[in-house]
Amino acid sequence: MSQTILEMNNITKTFPGVKALDDVNLHVQNGEIHALIGENGAGKSTLMKVLSGVHPFGSYSGDIVLNGEICKFKTINQSEALGIVIIHQELALIPELSIAENIFLGNERAKRGIVNWNETITKTEELLKKVGLNVSPQEKIKDIGVGQQQLVEIAKALSKNVKLLILDEPTSALNEEDSDNLLNLLLDLKEQGITSILISHKLKELIKVSDSITILRDGQTIETLPNTNKDISEDRIIKGMVGRDLTNLFPEREHNIGEVVFEVKDWSAYHPVTVERQILNNVSINARKGEIVGIAGLMGAGRTELAMSIFGKSYGKKITGKVFKDGKEIDVRNVNKAIESGIAYLSENRKEYGLILIDSVKNNITLADLNRVSKNNVINPYEEIKAAESLKSRINIKTPSINQETVNLSGGNQQKVVLGKWIYTDPEILILDEPTRGIDVGAKFEIYKIINELVENGKSIIMISSELPELLGMCDRIYTLSEGKITGEINRENANQEILMKYMTEGWGS
Amino acid sequence: MDAIKHLLSENIRRFGMIIALVGIVILFQILTGGILLQPLNVTNIIMQNSYIIVLAIGMMLIIITGEIDLSVGSVAAFVGAIAGVLMVQSELSVFASILICLLIGAVIGAWQGFWVAYVNIPSFIVTLAGMLLFRGLTLVVLDGQTIAPFPDGFRKMSSDFLPDILGGGQFQLFTLLVGVIVSVLYIIHEIRYRRNELKYNLKVANTPLFITKLIVLVAVINIFTYVLALYEGIPYVLIILALLIIGYTYVMNNTVQGRHIYAVGGNVNAAQLSGIKTKKVKFLVFINMGVLSALCGLIFAGRLNAATPQAGNLFELDAIAAAVIGGASFTGGVGTVFGAVIGALVMGVLNNGMSLMGIGIDWQQAIKGLVLLGAVAFDVLNKNK
Numbered sequence: 001m002s003q004t005i006l007e008m009n010n011i012t013k014t015f016p017g018v019k020a021l022d023d024v025n026l027h028v029q030n031g032e033i034h035a036l037i038g039e040n041g042a043g044k045s046t047l048m049k050v051l052s053g054v055h056p057f058g059s060y061s062g063d064i065v066l067n068g069e070i071c072k073f074k075t076i077n078q079s080e081a082l083g084i085v086i087i088h089q090e091l092a093l094i095p096e097l098s099i100a101e102n103i104f105l106g107n108e109r110a111k112r113g114i115v116n117w118n119e120t121i122t123k124t125e126e127l128l129k130k131v132g133l134n135v136s137p138q139e140k141i142k143d144i145g146v147g148q149q150q151l152v153e154i155a156k157a158l159s160k161n162v163k164l165l166i167l168d169e170p171t172s173a174l175n176e177e178d179s180d181n182l183l184n185l186l187l188d189l190k191e192q193g194i195t196s197i198l199i200s201h202k203l204k205e206l207i208k209v210s211d212s213i214t215i216l217r218d219g220q221t222i223e224t225l226p227n228t229n230k231d232i233s234e235d236r237i238i239k240g241m242v243g244r245d246l247t248n249l250f251p252e253r254e255h256n257i258g259e260v261v262f263e264v265k266d267w268s269a270y271h272p273v274t275v276e277r278q279i280l281n282n283v284s285i286n287a288r289k290g291e292i293v294g295i296a297g298l299m300g301a302g303r304t305e306l307a308m309s310i311f312g313k314s315y316g317k318k319i320t321g322k323v324f325k326d327g328k329e330i331d332v333r334n335v336n337k338a339i340e341s342g343i344a345y346l347s348e349n350r351k352e353y354g355l356i357l358i359d360s361v362k363n364n365i366t367l368a369d370l371n372r373v374s375k376n377n378v379i380n381p382y383e384e385i386k387a388a389e390s391l392k393s394r395i396n397i398k399t400p401s402i403n404q405e406t407v408n409l410s411g412g413n414q415q416k417v418v419l420g421k422w423i424y425t426d427p428e429i430l431i432l433d434e435p436t437r438g439i440d441v442g443a444k445f446e447i448y449k450i451i452n453e454l455v456e457n458g459k460s461i462i463m464i465s466s467e468l469p470e471l472l473g474m475c476d477r478i479y480t481l482s483e484g485k486i487t488g489e490i491n492r493e494n495a496n497q498e499i500l501m502k503y504m505t506e507g508w509g510s
Numbered sequence: 511m512d513a514i515k516h517l518l519s520e521n522i523r524r525f526g527m528i529i530a531l532v533g534i535v536i537l538f539q540i541l542t543g544g545i546l547l548q549p550l551n552v553t554n555i556i557m558q559n560s561y562i563i564v565l566a567i568g569m570m571l572i573i574i575t576g577e578i579d580l581s582v583g584s585v586a587a588f589v590g591a592i593a594g595v596l597m598v599q600s601e602l603s604v605f606a607s608i609l610i611c612l613l614i615g616a617v618i619g620a621w622q623g624f625w626v627a628y629v630n631i632p633s634f635i636v637t638l639a640g641m642l643l644f645r646g647l648t649l650v651v652l653d654g655q656t657i658a659p660f661p662d663g664f665r666k667m668s669s670d671f672l673p674d675i676l677g678g679g680q681f682q683l684f685t686l687l688v689g690v691i692v693s694v695l696y697i698i699h700e701i702r703y704r705r706n707e708l709k710y711n712l713k714v715a716n717t718p719l720f721i722t723k724l725i726v727l728v729a730v731i732n733i734f735t736y737v738l739a740l741y742e743g744i745p746y747v748l749i750i751l752a753l754l755i756i757g758y759t760y761v762m763n764n765t766v767q768g769r770h771i772y773a774v775g776g777n778v779n780a781a782q783l784s785g786i787k788t789k790k791v792k793f794l795v796f797i798n799m800g801v802l803s804a805l806c807g808l809i810f811a812g813r814l815n816a817a818t819p820q821a822g823n824l825f826e827l828d829a830i831a832a833a834v835i836g837g838a839s840f841t842g843g844v845g846t847v848f849g850a851v852i853g854a855l856v857m858g859v860l861n862n863g864m865s866l867m868g869i870g871i872d873w874q875q876a877i878k879g880l881v882l883l884g885a886v887a888f889d890v891l892n893k894n895k
Contacts (some may be wrong), residue, residue: 359776
């Protein structure tokens with residue numbers, strides 16, 4: 001157990017102008033689950049790319065020692081041959097191919113170029129059993145859930161005779177149930193002698209499964225903490241990550257709640273493709289002035305669908321129900337009307353639905369309300385710059401210039417740009433869908449501060465999140481959504497994870 | 511030092527194609543023994559490429575929204591044929607005929623835009639169908655025959671010059687005057703622009719750099735009009751082009767509609783969720799392309815002085831090549847009207863230069879193909895750096 005399987009010694013890797021890794025050391029024991037943690041940009045992914053040969057030998061300095069031997073990987077194939085398999089944050093599966101085809105992609109069970117399908121299928125069945133996935137090998141990837149896809153990735157790794165499995169944020173897109181499943185699988189694999197390196201932002205799960213935790217900050221190794229008894233405290237890890245004590249993950253604010261300003265009544269919607277499937281069933285929610293209302297629910301409960309169908313009917317068919325603002329019914333027939341009525345919706349997927357990545361910070365910020373800086377449809381470039389600059393400093397977007405393309409910003413700053421875009425439209429109701437997904441602790445705190453400032457100025461916020469602590473820490477009131485129905489409404493004082501979980505799972509599996 | 515390097519690499523990307531154009535011009539000027547830049551030939555280059563430039567502008571907008579239009583050549587031929595029927599066979603007035611033709615272009619654009627924007631059929635398919643459809647309809651309208659000749663008033667648009675109202679005899683004084691007027695307008699515009707930027711506390715280029723830029727551009731304008739003046743002066747079609755280039759550049763850079771077109775191409779989902787009517791934007795861009803295709807067909811028919819079934823063959827490829835050489839990307843969201851014009855001129859000068867050198871059409875095609883590939887490869891490699 002105490003034998004070292006991997007040593008990365010004094011790894012330094014520079015990109016033009018940036019030192020991404022600066023003398024990093026990582027020692028992984030055989031058969032352990034080793035967590036790697038750090039803020040976004042701390043160098044975790046780069047380190048793993050060095051290890052797997054994505055950044056080839058020669059492009060970095062330092063040594064990789066695997067089982068006592070120095071390795072000089074030039075390609076991913078060479079590291080895979082020695083049993084190092086990396087599963088990236090963005091899954092590398094082909095949606096239109098079957099599970100079996102994906103698992104043996106590039107590694108086909110074939111003789112002289114002719115695929116042996118029987119062998120492929122039987123082998124896949126064996127592998128799927130190992131990862132506890134009970135679906136047909138011939139199912140297409142696009143037809144199974146994200147959690148199951150993640151398991152397929154692991155099965156694929158197992159097919160390559162993996163010794164050292166690297167998982168880059170495997171649970172970031174999973175709900176709690178799927179996450180637990182995956183973590184239990186890691187523990188199973190550990191029993192079978194497979195070593196894992198786990199990169200994640202979710203401290204709780206790291207503490208639960210890992211044997212030791214290495215913290216990176218600004219491209220340097222800060223420390224490696226032992227966690228044999230799974231009892232290390234979150235605060236201790238956060239302290240290492242940010243280099244300071246975050247006494248409270250959630251900033252304080254004054255709770256100054258007024259009248260009901262926003263109300264959705266008897267809202268129902270059906271699936272856009274299989275129209276007989278009801279996604280939302282008579283949902284009624286409201287939000288008061290200066291209030292943060294949470295919506296909790298498992299994946300597939302209909303949270304995003306609810307938000308998007310309210311926001312200009314951007315999701316679903318046969319939508320029925322009414323939306324009120326200040327007691328008057330408002331028209332949300334399309335996105336334009338919704339924006340005009342003072343609603344804003346921050347999407348859960350900033351890259352696909354929030355930002356125009358190839359466009360500048362400035363153009364992204366003003367996009368949803370260009371009329372404000374225009375006269376007769378002609379944009380006043382100076383007013384636009386002024387508007388963008390003022391938002392940039394108000395919510396502290398870190399960018400060298402407002403003309404920077406948003407693709408070059410870090411996740412947290414990208415999120416601030418999208419948030420800025422909506423703040424710019426001066427909405428009264430902001431629906432925030434996973435506002436802190438995939439961004440680091442420091443940036444999260446800043447986003448929370450912005451949210452607090454908004455409600456203190458009398459806005460109403462509806463916040464959707466998969467992270468229950470976030471909802472508990474931020475919201476005045478939380479609705480639970482389960483299978484398209486509201487199953488509970490809990491005030492801040494009475495809310496805790498257990499209660500929320502109970503309502504969130506109501507009706508599931510029955 | 512880094513700042514200078516940065517400035518240089520930024521500008522190579524921005525001005526890369528202008529530099530390439532200048533390089534090609536110099537190359538052919540040498541290879542043709544000075545014929546390329548003779549006044550007659552410069553006028554020729556403008557007139558020969560006018561209809562491709564018109565198409566390239568529309569194509570740039572189409573490609574910016576992430577779509578493609580393969581039908582523009584056929585549409586141009588079809589509209590040319592209609593123009594022939596209206597003006598030559600029905601003897602309708604020139605003005606009314608042109609209006610009807612442009613309207614037909616708009617209707618064709620709306621037809622294609624409808625399928626692309628509202629029915630969600632890939633534009634490649636819709637316009638491939640359009641390419642066949644309108645080529646076929648051209649043959650139907652013309653009954654396989656050529657219609658000619660067009661009335662003089664119509665031919666003027668594509669092959670005549672502004673009259674020299676100052677009467678300079680051999681030398682077109684009026685053209686020089688136009689050059690001076692344009693220079694003055696340009697200087698006034700630049701100074702006002704700079705003043706505005708200073709008012710809003712924006713960074714501006716330092717005074718010597720600003721003055722150098724003004725001098726260079728004023729020199730270019732006046733040398734250009736001087737060369738034109740040595741021949742017949744300013745062609746009418748150059749005025750059409752200038753209006754289109756200035757107008758479309760303004761729309762794309764300074765208006766809400768222009769910004770929406772870039773946004774739709776950059777990320778259609780994000781644009782939609784920002785309240786932009788993405789379908790309407792695509793629809794309008796196709797209508798615009800239809801109108802410009804019609805204009806192209808009219809200019810071409812006027813220049814040929816005939817409506818023929820073969821008109822506009824492969825124009826779509828020239829227009830796409832011009833847009834791509836000029837910096838458009840098929841992923842959408844990138845490109846400028848000015849770039850499309852430069853791209854069209856690169857292709858135009860290549861055509862003209864090689865023809866002057868007596869290179870056969872066979873090798874011309876092959877070389878143009880390689881230039882297109884090279885230009886895009888250069889851009890891709892530059893971006894990956």
